[in-house]
Amino acid sequence: MAPLLEVQDLTTRFYTLDGIVHAVNGISYTVEEGDTLGIVGESGCGKSVSVLSVMGLIPEPPGKIAAGQVLYKGQDLLQLDQKQMERIRGKEIAMVFQDPMTSLNPVLTIGHQIGESLIVHLGMGQKEARRQSVELLDMVGIPQAADRYSDYPHQFSGGMRQRAMIAMALACSPNIFIADEPTTALDVTIQAQIIDLVKTLRDQLGMAVIWITHDLGIIAGLAEKVLVMYAGFFIERGSVDDIYGDPRHPYTLALLKSVPRVDRTSKERLAVISGLPPDLLGLPPGCPFAPRCTYMVEQCRKENPCLEPIGFGHEIACWVDVTTGRER
Amino acid sequence: MTTTEVSWEFFEEEIERPPLTPAQVAWRRFRCHKMALVGVGLLIAIFLYVIVGAFIYSEADANRTDLSITLSPPSRDHPLGTDGTGRCILARTIYGGQISVLIGLSAVIVSVTVGVLIGAISGYYGGHIDAILMRFTEAMFNIPQLFLLILLAKLLSGKIPTFKLLGRSFSGSVIVIIGVIGLTSWMYLARIVRANFLSLKEQEFVTAARCIGSRNFSIIFEHILPNSVAPIVVAATLGVASAIINEAYVSFLGLGVQPPTATWGNMLDQAYHHLDSEPWMWFFPGMLILLTVLGINFVGDGLRDALDPRALTQTE
Amino acid sequence: MRGKKVLVKTESLKKHFPITRGIIFQQQVGSVRAVDGVTLNIYRGETLGLVGESGCGKTTAGRTILQLYRPTSGRVIFDGTDLTILKGEPLRDMRRRMQMIFQDPYASLNPRMTIARIISEPLRAHKLTSAKEQVDRVQELLRLVRLNPRFINRYPHEFSGGQRQRIGVARALASNPEFIVCDEPISALDVSIQAQIVNLLEDLQDKLGLTYMFIAHDLSMVRHICDRVAVMYLGKIVELAIKDELYDHPLHPYTQALMSAVPVPDPVVERKRKRIILEGDVPSPINPPPGCHFSTRCPIAREECFHQEPPWRDVGGGHFVACHEC
Structure with missing residues (x-):
């Protein structure tokens, strides 16, 4: 059976005054029903652009999806026109963003905004939509949902707005739920609430979740499969235990070592990844991580490695075996 | 474990592109603005017209009356025709242009000085000072500018004697008009500057300066004012245009700069009775005003885009 | 604490921001109690962490200690001097000894100034060096924060976030302060850059004997860098202890919830952890x-x-808590 979502060789570029920004460079992944996929990377690594491309939300121009396919249930989403895409977006695949305030219309009530997608996508009547919206607000844990239905976005706190966004995303019971750093702007206790909520809803509704974040901690407790992204490439892919227990790409390894942990004290200095992430305007030939990599060998400067399996379901894009420090 | 001496921290090659100062960034953006370049072209042409022209025609030419050729249409001797007393329109537009541009620039210097001072004090200190200054500004706003202009021009006219500057003699009314226009047009700028100060003083770099122990004087002049330059420059540029138009208004009503000193404005006034019969009398000074104002507005628009504070981050 | 010499001491420090109405005659109709009675000691040479969620008043507390906001009541004693009664020149003079590193490396540097002018501002404000020595001192400071001294004539927009934060650190160090308030100095930076800045701050502390107050919401990083940690909730400190004590045996139910909410980058640990999920949001101050x-x-x-x-x-054991139940 074909997977629910299959992204093949997706390449997105931005044509700016300063040059071509290579935001996403030929990434491929699949999402099965009920999967939870975590995409980890630093800001500017292309992780948001990669899912915005899937959703057909890249502004064109300056953006352009230069190559690739996005097969949803076998249908290439990139070939659809705006109208057809709107039918998929929100109904089949839903997304929440980092900043709930910019995605909510400040002059419409929260309830109205949730109800709208029910009316548009499911053809519900006004009354039915209202009843359903209240139910959704209740489901995402908004107290006194019936009263809060007619509140405006500014009357909600940050955490509640994000809950409302999730309610909106879940309105049509999508098959895939994409979360683009939805908790970055929130406090840890609220973040815990939201993650808990998404986990519960995922198990209840059986939807697939793609969660994008720079926080390694969130993914550890949430995802089953993890993709590590750097400079628009996937550089490591594996199960959550592979990535955290046995990271094999120097970047993943260094990233994990550079973050302190709340559950233990280390006396040593943090490990440091030197330098800066590369400029996506002009990537040098070879591995994009090479200039910052402590394992670099001659080959790294010449050719960019592709993802290759090193274990069951565990792939890395690296010329070096970090366990021995020698070329593979 | 120490990483102190490792050389990775010296980001030698990280900044490869030649560094651009904020001014260079602004110029790069300004260059992309086609209409602004047209505006610059227009203004350069006008400046050349009034400056180079002065070497060809003397001021005496501009004021020489010749009753034998009154109201003659453009001809070989007088390419733009003559006025009611036979003066050469071309020469008069050159010297009148000098006065009009001088009035425009000087009046703006007056209004920028007053506006920035009031706006800066109001915005930086806030509280009662702000309340008082802003209520005064609003009061000034509510009196029609033209009414003030006419009133002050009437009251002050003839109080200042004629003076000489750079080999030209100016009617004292020029000073009056500069002062009057300057003192009736600073309110808009004061409000812009105040708004800018209000938001800038909450910026972290201003807090940082306070934390460092910098004095108020240096915070205002080193930190806040340089960051408000953009709206001030834009407003000042557009202010030159409106000062030139204001001068034309007042002179048209016969209250401005007194003849024989020519300005584009009082040339229009003199053309008033010849609108149908001798169109060249109003067409050329009118056109010059139009082109100057248009050019200034184009440049102002370009500057607004080029000096946009977000410009710096966008080119990163 | 070894040595136990208090450098900064606050006594029931309060900062209430008035909410006013009216155009000319302003009436106070209420107040935001951002900091509502904070008492703590900061010892010379230590790093005190101040953690809490957004809106809990931790940033205001830091700024009130530095007298960037004048407190509504209470005292701040810096090395024996009560800062709250100082004004004008004497206060300006004290500022030389206490500095701040800001959260936003983009907003905290004046975009119209060169790096040299930014870093030398404290030198000029307090007339610490002659104009000639200024350049040398700036270059020395740039080397200290591990930036290339050739950059002195560049503008902030040419630098990355991490590099700008180093410039901010250099500026804070210019006047040889003893006490630095670090207000979320790494939260705007990328994960891989955060460690660079944290290590730099630690190195500088060792080298220059600095005292830090480290304000942050990232509890993992606070555990790494701080000696003692205070937890703040709605303007008050609810718990304060030496870090291992606080993280391993939190007493206050809020601290417990906060600790449990922080995700750990380890799936094995995560599966076993129990989260305390708090209901609702922080009430309005x-x-x-x-x-x-x-x-x-x-x-x-x-x-x-x-x-x-x-x-x-x-x-x-230096563990303080404000709770009826524990």
């Missing part, structure tokens, strides 16, 4: 709940908590 401020969300609140403010108790 305009009308904080009577009694214990945390009572509205507290899982173990009892009758007394809603009426009576809990006392600040020493439970031994």
